[in-house]
Amino acid sequence: MANRIKKVDREALALIAKGSTVLGAGGGGDPYVGRLMVQQILGEAGSVDVVQIEDLNHNALVLPIAMMGAPQVMQEKFPSGKEIPKLIEMMERLLERKVEAILCIEAGGLNSTIPFIAAAQMGIPIVDADAMGRAFPELQMVTLTLGGMGATPMAMVDDKGNGATFDTISNQWTEKLARALTIEMGGSAMVSLYPILAGPSRPYLIEGSLSTALDMGRILDEHKSGAAHALADTYGGRVLFTGRVRDVERRSDAGFTKGKLVLEGQLDFDGKGMDLSFQNEFLAGWVEGDLVATTPDLITLLDANTGGPVTTDMVKYGLSVHVLGLPCDPIWRSDEAIGLVGPRYFGIDADYQPL
Amino acid sequence: MIRIGVDVGGTNTDAVIMDGSDFVAGSKRLTTPDIISGVRNALAATMEEASGKVSDIGALMVGTTHFVNALVRRRDLAPTGVIRICLPSGSSIPPFSDWPSDLIDGLDGHYRLIHGGYEMDGREIAALNKDELLQAVTDLRAEGITEIALSSVFSTVRSDMEEQAFDIITEAFPNQSVTKSTDIGRLGLLERENAAIINGALRPLAAEVVESFLALAEELDLQCPLYFTKNDGTLISADQVSRLPVLTFACGPTNSMRGAAFLSGIKNGLVADVGGTTMDVGEVQNGFPRPAGTAVSVADVQTNFSMPDVISIGLGGGSIIDREAVTVGPDSVGHRLLEESVVFGGSVLTASDIAVAAGRTEMGDHPPGDLPDLAGLIGALDQKAGDAIARSRTSGEAMTVIAVGGGAVLLPDELDGLEVVRPPHYDLANAIGAAIAQVSGEDSRVIALAESMTREEAIQSVVEAAEAAAVGNGADPDTLQLLSQSDVPLAYLPGSNLAISVTVVGELNMKGT
Structure with missing residues (x-):
């Protein structure tokens, strides 16, 4: 278990960004852009305060801030920088109270760094927790859904300054409507959703996520090409496969990048093959036809050469990779949770087998 | 078909003449501060060696580290400004974000963001405003910039707004040099913009370099087309290189890897190119360098054009030995090896001196004599080289290490458990790689x-x-x-x-x- 952090400066943010790509499980987008935005606000010396959820008052309003849409869009079209103050103003008006802390909804990928922009811009702390413990492709796939908490009231603001609020009958409806509007807004937008009170939401949050991301970033830095094994040792996972990418197929479907990957074994896995399927994140992996891991457990690829995480966007023919399997947070292992984020939801005809 | 290949490295300049796939002649001369004299020396010596054996030279192919060196040393860089077509999006990450501050200073980095750009499906974010664009150009010129780098959101999906802006600028300011980001980079606005900025900053130098090579070709009576080698091991015309010098950035490692694969006949293996100051290690697959999978940082700037995946460490023939710390490099005597190293009569103990003392090679007229700490120093050299080899491997599968470059003789016969071979003409691999460029x-x-x-x-x-x-x-x-x-x-x-x-x-x- 990683030591809990209290402050995040430029250097710590870089480590969190790096470690969050492990939690991204192949998706979640590149946190680099988010990191640059925070650095732009913090300057050389600034920092953001980090609090534990238990340190907040029971009725403190905590607002998750995230980017919604295709991470590739954010690599090309950066926010104007005016989105978040407007989002917070809209949410405070809807909820008729002031926000006290910011929450990261998704510790994996780009959305691990985006909430720091809000904390830095608004001068309030960020909570060391998240609602996924990884990255997931759809908006209802958060632990808060398991606690019966609604995504709305939700606000969305685009780079042009357009804002919208949502009040929906289910989190699945929020996903459908918000995604449709995101596409209209140009493929990416800033959102605030799942407004929560610190006390009641605590049982459903995955605590210490930012500290975990930072620790993972440090492991990547220290162990380089040995990082896959070091992460497996530290976080109770295992290296599922080592091999070279022999085919990548990607297709676009309803706003997601779906596809499959074929690996040819190397080292301990010489002579074997692995297939992986993904929908933004890696969903499942089969070695020689046998299922070895499925969502919600994390499947992450690390470059065998450099140890750096490889996303489903970046993966290329010929690249040599370690496939790392990490267990998800236990909250994801109930029947209800498996119905929300398990393999069958993504159309994979297999039962969830915990790593 | 006769071709001349030239490679300008940090320490040495090599020239070779190849007749198809046969080596005819080659020589190595020190790189000179003005570069072109070193090229003249190497070319003249090579042509003299080949005299009578060849006629009708078909092409002159040049690989040069001029451009990357200028960036690394922050020298000969033109003041370059950026116009990013993006508003109302984009202000949260301005141009030059995450650049080293001394390099921004070297470029006098100024920028303007203006309205325009596309969404990913090709819709306009905003219309391009001609007056706003021309005002931005006027302002940047008033601030002293001479080169403009033009970037635009999703110009990889639709390049027309960037092209339109280019036309508007060059119509209003006919002599203004403008680099378009779409000519260089891929998806990823910041990285593509960075590549365009670097390209702009290098353009005046590129024009000078091309001119000096053309003048030299004329002086040596070489009546053949001039090409430069690109990052992927293929050719670019002299005319194109003066517009897009950044495309030649990583040609040094590429040429050495291609040359090494060609000379050894090994199409899949590791290549260690040991020069005067650095050792570059990379992998060849089917005779071509394995490209880096992710964004590459050039002189600490993130870019995304295609480059070979190379690990570079401070180990070369001129690497200075610290006997107290028992380390080799990264400081190097570089150009001054022939004056300062012990075997050449100087007083600085270098990697070349300990290689001579260990009996790995012979050079110079002044034997380094008995070094009581030789075993430890050679061990440090082998350890450093072995680490770079180990880091370059993507698997435990056995492969051969092809050692090339003037410093290849420093290496032992085995590194990280892999056999090390030195093919014929190993010391001219870079120039040979240039000569066989496709x-x-x-x-x-x-x-x-x-x-x-x-x-x-x-x-x-x-x-x-x-x-x-x-x-x-x-x-x-x-x-x-x-x-x-x-x-x-x-x-x-x-x-x-x-x-x-x-x-x-x-x-x-x-x-x-």
Whole structure:
């Protein structure tokens, strides 16, 4: 278990960004852009305060801030920088109270760094927790859904300054409507959703996520090409496969990048093959036809050469990779949770087998 | 077909003459501060060695580290400003974000953000405003910039706004040099913009370099076309290089790897290129360098153009030995090896001196004598080289290390458990890599898949277009092969749309020239 952090400066943010790509499980987008935005606000010396959820008052309003849409869009079209103050103003008006802390909804990928922009811009702390413990492709796939908490009231603001609020009958409806509007807004937008009170939401949050991301970033830095094994040792996972990418197929479907990957074994896995399927994140992996891991457990690829995480966007023919399997947070292992984020939801005809 | 290959490295400049795949002559001379005298020395010596053996030189091919060195040393960089077509999006990450501050100072980094750009599906974010654009140019020029780098959101999807802006600027300011980001980089605005800025900053130097090579060719009576080598091991004309010097950035490692694979006949293996100051290690697959999978940082700037995946460490013939700390490099006597190293009569103990003392090679007239700590020093050298080899491996599978470059003799016969070979003419591998450089053709387009068109058929149609482009660039159609291929779906568009890009290479067609 990683030591809990209290402050995040430029250097710590870089480590969190790096470690969050492990939690991204192949998706979640590149946190680099988010990191640059925070650095732009913090300057050389600034920092953001980090609090534990238990340190907040029971009725403190905590607002998750995230980017919604295709991470590739954010690599090309950066926010104007005016989105978040407007989002917070809209949410405070809807909820008729002031926000006290910011929450990261998704510790994996780009959305691990985006909430720091809000904390830095608004001068309030960020909570060391998240609602996924990884990255997931759809908006209802958060632990808060398991606690019966609604995504709305939700606000969305685009780079042009357009804002919208949502009040929906289910989190699945929020996903459908918000995604449709995101596409209209140009493929990416800033959102605030799942407004929560610190006390009641605590049982459903995955605590210490930012500290975990930072620790993972440090492991990547220290162990380089040995990082896959070091992460497996530290976080109770295992290296599922080592091999070279022999085919990548990607297709676009309803706003997601779906596809499959074929690996040819190397080292301990010489002579074997692995297939992986993904929908933004890696969903499942089969070695020689046998299922070895499925969502919600994390499947992450690390470059065998450099140890750096490889996303489903970046993966290329010929690249040599370690496939790392990490267990998800236990909250994801109930029947209800498996119905929300398990393999069958993504159309994979297999039962969830915990790593 | 006779070709001359020249490679300008940090320490040495090499020149070779090749007759098809046969080595005819070659020499190595020190790189001079003005560069071109070193090239003249190497070329003249090589041509003299080959005199009587060849006639009708078909092409002069040059690989040079001029440009990357200028950036690393922050010298000869033109004041370059950025116009990013993006508003109202984009202000949260301004141009030059995450650049080292001394490099921004070196470039006098100024920028303007103006309205425009596209969404990923090709809709306009905002219309381009001619007055706003021209005001930005006027302001930047008033601030002292001479080069403009132009970037635009999703210009990889639609380049027309960037092109329109280019036309507007060059119409209003006919002599203004402008680099368009779409000519260089791929998806990723900041990285593509960075590549465009670097390109702009190097343009005046590139024009000078091309001019000096043309003048030298004339002086040496070389009546043949001049080419430069690109990052992917293929050729770019002299005219193109003065517009797009950044495309030649990583040609040094590429040429040495291609040359090493060619000389050794080993198409798949590791290449260790040991020069005067650095050792570069990379992997060749089918005779070409393995490209870096991710964004590459050049002189601490993130870019995303295609480069070989190379690990560079401070170990070369001129590396200075610290006997107290028992370390080799990274400081090097560089250019001054022939004056300062012990074997050449100087007083600085270098990696070359300990290699001579260990009996690995012979050079100079002043034997280094008995070094009581030799075993420890050689051990430090081997350890450092072995680490770089180990880090370059992507698997435990046995492969050969092809050692090339003037410092190849420093290396032991085994590194990280792998056999080390030195092919004939190993010390001229870079220039040979330049001389065997091929011609490429690229094509990228978005294709809508349908019942009647599979992914394979779509890719094949782009391959055919790339092949046609290669032949148009002067490739021999009978020698074409696929160098790289990628297909990425475009999300948020109805149906299934693939953005496919393909590069093919072939031999320079010298028939009928």
